[in-house]
Amino acid sequence: MKVELSLKITLPTGEVGEHLLSTLERDELSLETLGLSLQEGKALLRDVQQRLIEAQLDAFLDAQRSCTTCGEAHSNKGKHPIRLRTAFGAFEVDSPRWRRCACGADLKVTKTFSPLAALFTGHVHPELLYLETKWASLMSYGLTTALLHDVLPLDATTSAVTLRNHVLAVAKRSEATLGEERTNFIDGCPAQWAQLPVPDGPLTVEIDGGYVRSYRKPGVFEVIVGKSIGSFSREERGGGGTPPPPPGRCFGFVQSEGGKSRRRLFEHLRTQGMTANQHVVFLSDGGDTVRNLQLYLHPQAEHILDWFHVTMRLTVLSQLAKGLATKAQIEARRVAKKLDEDDEKYADVAREQVEPDLASIKHYLWHGNTFRALELIRSLEFECDVPSPSKELKKFERAVSELRVYINNNQAFIPNYGEKYHQGETITTAFVESTVNQVISKRMVKKQSMAWTPKGAHLLLQVRTRVLNDELEDLFREWHPAFRPPVPLTTAAPGI
Numbered sequence: 001m002k003v004e005l006s007l008k009i010t011l012p013t014g015e016v017g018e019h020l021l022s023t024l025e026r027d028e029l030s031l032e033t034l035g036l037s038l039q040e041g042k043a044l045l046r047d048v049q050q051r052l053i054e055a056q057l058d059a060f061l062d063a064q065r066s067c068t069t070c071g072e073a074h075s076n077k078g079k080h081p082i083r084l085r086t087a088f089g090a091f092e093v094d095s096p097r098w099r100r101c102a103c104g105a106d107l108k109v110t111k112t113f114s115p116l117a118a119l120f121t122g123h124v125h126p127e128l129l130y131l132e133t134k135w136a137s138l139m140s141y142g143l144t145t146a147l148l149h150d151v152l153p154l155d156a157t158t159s160a161v162t163l164r165n166h167v168l169a170v171a172k173r174s175e176a177t178l179g180e181e182r183t184n185f186i187d188g189c190p191a192q193w194a195q196l197p198v199p200d201g202p203l204t205v206e207i208d209g210g211y212v213r214s215y216r217k218p219g220v221f222e223v224i225v226g227k228s229i230g231s232f233s234r235e236e237r238g239g240g241g242t243p244p245p246p247p248g249r250c251f252g253f254v255q256s257e258g259g260k261s262r263r264r265l266f267e268h269l270r271t272q273g274m275t276a277n278q279h280v281v282f283l284s285d286g287g288d289t290v291r292n293l294q295l296y297l298h299p300q301a302e303h304i305l306d307w308f309h310v311t312m313r314l315t316v317l318s319q320l321a322k323g324l325a326t327k328a329q330i331e332a333r334r335v336a337k338k339l340d341e342d343d344e345k346y347a348d349v350a351r352e353q354v355e356p357d358l359a360s361i362k363h364y365l366w367h368g369n370t371f372r373a374l375e376l377i378r379s380l381e382f383e384c385d386v387p388s389p390s391k392e393l394k395k396f397e398r399a400v401s402e403l404r405v406y407i408n409n410n411q412a413f414i415p416n417y418g419e420k421y422h423q424g425e426t427i428t429t430a431f432v433e434s435t436v437n438q439v440i441s442k443r444m445v446k447k448q449s450m451a452w453t454p455k456g457a458h459l460l461l462q463v464r465t466r467v468l469n470d471e472l473e474d475l476f477r478e479w480h481p482a483f484r485p486p487v488p489l490t491t492a493a494p495g496i
């Protein structure tokens, strides 16, 4: 069997062009010779793309060829090649330079102009740029490059480095739209805020820090990540039935990069519909950098130490307590060494002694009683202060001291968790997948060899969070209004 594939293009002038694209030969039928091979498909797409681009540009230039006032054709001054990378191959396009018409009607500052200049705002086609950005934010630059080469007739020179440059350019462009940094972002006064319509339910914002390996110098640097979750909208609640849990939207950045961290966070919350009279709850692990970031962002904000981080520390303490000697072991040691019962040399702290204290500390913290919790922590520290502590006791004591500092520093952010819990309020976001894991670990620390510059990590995070939030297409549509017109919901195909 012989199959001839040709392309028929009817230009706006009515002129018809027909081009033979390729000829396919098929002899014996087997599963692998059935239909198009990937290779044939790629070659076909590349050919169609080239013909289509040529025809479109020719038609575009023809339409602009004559002066709009006198109808005289613009004369040629020269041309230069433009290399355009598309999802279906890279092509060199001649960009002509024309002399402005002598009638003077359009004689501006320059005597010549390039009719294609306004069209080619970038040399990478948005479709390709979108694919590169989307997949490189989910997996490594190298894997993305290999995948795209596998399925598309991509230009052979497209390497992981080319791709990285494209992706970072997208991130920089999205960064450029961020407004100036300010101390306060919400204007007005409580009286004005009261006039606003009743807002949706509280907006919960989880902020956390994670670490990635540094590329230039040994060590790591901190990346701030977070997720905001709206609890419900007034309309949903009125509609009856349980509304589906609203999806969280994540954000991430490196604080030293580009500054404006507070503006970044504010804009993130604003696009989620945050209003001046809305109840906003910030949940964090109490780190200074994170806390300073969230303060003053919103007048109605409540700042809470995430219960998850409190329990994490208490769990570590319980583990360490398990390493301590039991009363029976301490007594046996004393007998073996023939020491007096009040001899200081055998003084130790028994596991049975501290475990009830740890339970009480947890209980007090759960009810927001930091005063009693701190009292107990201090007395526990005092008990552990023996003349010759064991290695295990030293470790335990250090952890108790750390807990004291932690609770002391975060007193103002420790609410009555128990009460909030019973009222159905959010006191932790740990029940969802860790944001640090979702935003950073899966892409940026999954391999030991992965190392980043703060700038590279920061920029990648800007596109990665957009992809995770399913917002990348909207961003591209802002830049290129005709990019992937939204499909009406009823006929929408399942997304990838």
Ligand SMILES: [Zn+2]
Residues within 6 Å of the ligand: 067, 068, 069, 070, 071, 072, 101, 102, 103, 104, 105
């Ligand atoms: Zn003219």
